[in-house]
Amino acid sequence: MDNSDAIVTPWEVRGEVDYKELIEKFGVDPLTPDIIERLRRHAGGLHVLLRRGMFFSHRELNEWIDSYEKGVKVILYTGRGPSGNTHLGHLIPWLFTKYLQDAFKCDLYFQITDDEKFLFNQELSTEQVAEYAKENLLDIIAVGFDPERTKIFTNLTYSKPLYNVAVRVAKHVTFSTAKATFGFSESSNIGMIFFPAMQAAPCFIHQYLNSEDAHVLIPCAIDQEPYWRISRDVAPKLGYRKPAGVYSKFIPGLGSGGKMSASLPDTAIFLSDTKEKAVKKVKNAFTGGQPTIREQKEKGGNPDVCVVYSYLYSLFDEDDKAVAETYASCKGGGLVCGECKERLARKVAEFLEQHRAKRERAKGYVEKFLVRE
Ligand code: TYM
Secondary structure, eight states: OOSSSOEEOSSOEESOOOHHHHHHHHTOEEOOHHHHHHHHHHHTSOOHHHHTTSEEEEESHHHHHHHHHHTOOEEEEEEEOOSSOOBHHHHHHHHHHHHHHHHHTOEEEEEEOHHHHHHHOTTOOHHHHHHHHHHHHHHHHHTOOOTTTEEEEETTTSHHHHHHHHHHHHTTOOHHHHHHHHOOOTTSOHHHHHHHHHHHGGGTHHHHHHTOOOEEEEEEEGGGHHHHHHHHHHHHHHTOOOOEEEEEOOOBOSSSSSBOOTTSGGGSOBTTOOHHHHHHHHHTOOOSOOSSHHHHHHHOOOGGGOHHHHHIIIIIOOOHHHHHHHHHHHHTTOSOHHHHHHHHHHHHHHHHHHHHHHHHHHGGGHHHHBOOO
16 A cells, blocks of 8 residues: 555555555445445345445445346355464455345355465465365355355365366466566466466356356455456456455454454454453453543543454444444443453354354255365
């Protein structure tokens, strides 16, 4: 990014991200009240992530809804890179994807990029990424996607169809474009350079396999957007519609600054964390509170910089009145950080417990969701 030192790429998100600036920089559009209203009409309600602005930008979402209204086949596509256990941040786009699938009753293609994590991470073997993919798959299924309409695949076990589309994409992308878009260098291995074509492939896989027109929408966090720039450039050359996208902000880590990231495990909530571990992490979170309770009561806290408040606001407290009260009461000094942390910890623990139960049930559905060659 230009006038701050934040960095947002598919592999690294660092610093304080200015989302307004990112909209300009990436050439995407803000999610306006009109589009949000169109989604509300189709879904019969607004997902909390939409209502509270976690999803903030898009590319041609209006056109995608137009397609749906005109009877063109619409499809969703999202994914996961299996480099470790799933954390809450990964879940953000998946929860939203489920909301969209329920609203538009459409097929979902879910890509697990085991090849990416093997190629980009010197420490990971193919066996390790396969193990993570297996674990991540249960978290994905646990989100509750429609088993009749969802196809989940890993690149290394569904390579033939994907590779057939990827070579067609790759032929239209020069090294110079890949370098400019992804920052590859002379020392990047050649697998890394080809990989963007593999992530672009599911934008067109349905059309390729079924010889059928379709309009794809990709829900993800904004870090993945560079892939869709390439996919959109190539689409007309292959005779396909350009994929649309809807992008979220990053849920922050529990420390001060930066997105939730598996590389900072103490400030990330993993879906595999025990209740005790997750509660402890919440209790250690960065807040906008004053150093002492007395000062907090006198001066009030600052919910605008508080991670605990941001979790309640973005995801964990769907009650508009209750969050507004939390905000006002924190600012006015009527609420101390301990109480707020307690509330969030309870909600997180409950959420993890429910997720764990769904994950157990997911074990019986793997074959229903997973497509192989
Ligand atoms: P990965 O595994 O890094 O991330 C999976 C999804 O989670 C989003 N994400 C976050 N969202 C909110 N807050 C956070 N702190 C946070 N951290 C990660 C990512 O944007 C992503 O949507 N290369 C991809 C895998 C992939 C993919 C896709 C993702 C393949 N095809 C299509 C999205 C759409 C990756 O490594 O994602």
